[in-house]
Amino acid sequence: MQNLEKYSVELEGIDIRFNEPLSQYTYTKVGGAADFLVFPRNRYELARIVKLANRENIPWLVLGNSSNIIVRDGGIRGFVIMFDKLNNVTVDGYTIEAEAGANLTQTTRIALHHSLTGFEFACGIPGSVGGAVFMNAGAYGGEIGHVLVSCKVLTPEGEIKNLDARDMRFGYRHSLIQETGDIVISAKFGLAPGVHQNIHQEMERLTYLRELKQPLEYPSCGSVFKRPLGHFAGQLISEAGLKGYRIGGVEVSEKHAGFMINVDHGTASDYEKLIAHVIKTVKEHSGVTLEREVRIIGEA
Numbered sequence: 001m002q003n004l005e006k007y008s009v010e011l012e013g014i015d016i017r018f019n020e021p022l023s024q025y026t027y028t029k030v031g032g033a034a035d036f037l038v039f040p041r042n043r044y045e046l047a048r049i050v051k052l053a054n055r056e057n058i059p060w061l062v063l064g065n066s067s068n069i070i071v072r073d074g075g076i077r078g079f080v081i082m083f084d085k086l087n088n089v090t091v092d093g094y095t096i097e098a099e100a101g102a103n104l105t106q107t108t109r110i111a112l113h114h115s116l117t118g119f120e121f122a123c124g125i126p127g128s129v130g131g132a133v134f135m136n137a138g139a140y141g142g143e144i145g146h147v148l149v150s151c152k153v154l155t156p157e158g159e160i161k162n163l164d165a166r167d168m169r170f171g172y173r174h175s176l177i178q179e180t181g182d183i184v185i186s187a188k189f190g191l192a193p194g195v196h197q198n199i200h201q202e203m204e205r206l207t208y209l210r211e212l213k214q215p216l217e218y219p220s221c222g223s224v225f226k227r228p229l230g231h232f233a234g235q236l237i238s239e240a241g242l243k244g245y246r247i248g249g250v251e252v253s254e255k256h257a258g259f260m261i262n263v264d265h266g267t268a269s270d271y272e273k274l275i276a277h278v279i280k281t282v283k284e285h286s287g288v289t290l291e292r293e294v295r296i297i298g299e300a
């Protein structure tokens with residue numbers, strides 16, 4: 001681990017935690033420590049961290065709510081940047097502007113509060129706004145690309161840019177940000193006026209469906225695999241006889257075979273082994289190659 005003492009003036013005022021275990025932040029409850037976990041309060045602090053890291057060749061990466069990643073047990077070298085303190089949400093007419101660290105579910109509740117429709121689909125996705133834009137998160141027929149108007153990013157070179165949604169190359173769980181390495185700072189969503197009671201009912205309905213079908217009572221990273229063309233990952237895994245299959249403390253959920261749940265102090269290594277086993281077994285059984293949706297980062 002590098003010593004940051006010599007940069008204390010440059011990093012003054014920024015909330016930095018050293019050798020911080022990431023398992024307490026990740027949805028899977030696995031993952032080693034980050035050398036330096038930082039919580040910028042605004043885009044200027046963020047820019048200072050990225051500038052310093054680039055100049056000194058210290059690796060850095062950003063995390064949102066860590067609901068779509070597995071951090072390996074060896075942890076992450078350099079800076080891990082989290083946006084918990086950049087979470088302001090404002091409403092102007094039919095537009096909601098949310099900072100990257102805003103909770104997506106809470107943002108949909110703010111839309112409800114203002115009787116704005118279009119965001120109901122996202123009401124149970126446990127990501128941050130930044131992570132949701134990066135992933136083009138979606139559910140029940142909706143996706144971020146349908147409601148995004150524009151977003152503000154910090155480029156890896158330290159420049160702030162405004163990106164129009166039409167230029168975001170949204171696809172299934174894909175956005176331009178995955179190609180450029182930009183950091184999403186904030187996003188603007190365009191919604192429509194609706195009827196409060198109808199929006200509320202739809203959100204309740206989708207929440208009910210989620211609770212019915214997903215093992216939300218356990219740590220997980222949501223659907224581990226992307227939906228293969230013409231198939232459902234959960235169904236293929238189930239047909240391969242893998243429901244309940246366990247390696248270490250991680251198990252293929254009985255309730256939804258597309259989820260892998262941490263049932264007993266599982267590790268990232270358990271997750272990786274189970275993912276590899278499921279891919280191999282499903283390929284042998286159905287000929288379909290499953291592709292991971294969840295991202296695996298850090299050192300083994």
Ligand SMILES: Cc1cc2nc3c(=O)[nH]c(=O)nc-3n(C[C@H](O)[C@H](O)[C@H](O)COP(=O)(O)OP(=O)(O)OC[C@H]3O[C@@H](n4cnc5c(N)ncnc54)[C@H](O)[C@@H]3O)c2cc1C
Pocket residue numbers: 027061062063064065066067068069083100124125126127128129130131132133134135136137138139177182183184185214216220221222223295
């Ligand atoms: C129980 C459960 C249910 C889920 N249901 C759904 C669902 O219905 N639909 C769906 O699409 N997903 C679902 N997910 C997955 C996950 O919630 C989404 O992919 C979400 O968008 C990830 O956001 P995050 O903030 O947690 O991102 P993280 O997991 O923290 O990060 C994911 C990726 O985004 C990048 N990233 C994060 N923030 C930023 C930023 N500000 N700028 C640039 N890059 C950034 C990270 O570097 C990383 O590569 C579910 C997960 C769980 C655990």
